[in-house]
Amino acid sequence: MKVVTRDRGEIIHLAGLHGLSPALGERGPLLSGEHESGAVRCGWEEFFRAVEGRELAVVAEGEEQPGPPRFVPATQVDAERGAHRGLSGAVAHARRFVWALLGQAAAG
Secondary structure: OOEEEOOHHHHHHHHHHOOOEEEEEOOEEEEEOOOOOOOEEOOHHHHHHHHHHOOEEEEEOOOOOOOOOEEEEHHHHHHHHOOOOHHHHHHHHHHHHHHHHOOOOOOO
């Protein structure tokens, strides 16, 4: 399952799954491995300020295609997810979470 998010908690979780830390590089924020060259590690708050300042979102492929999270323009995420903003988006997200928690396929 592909994860596309701007949520801080999800981004921290994805970084942890891949053993990555917040960092800043010449081209902006990145999630850095232990031996990443050109990256300066930073705290999460500084990292998220850079992510939000550049209006980025994080995309990570699911278990079928594992790979490190990557950054994309937030507008691309908004277009891909459709109208999942505001209350309707939150309700749709909560519904998917409950279905996953119950171990059932999401309905429609």
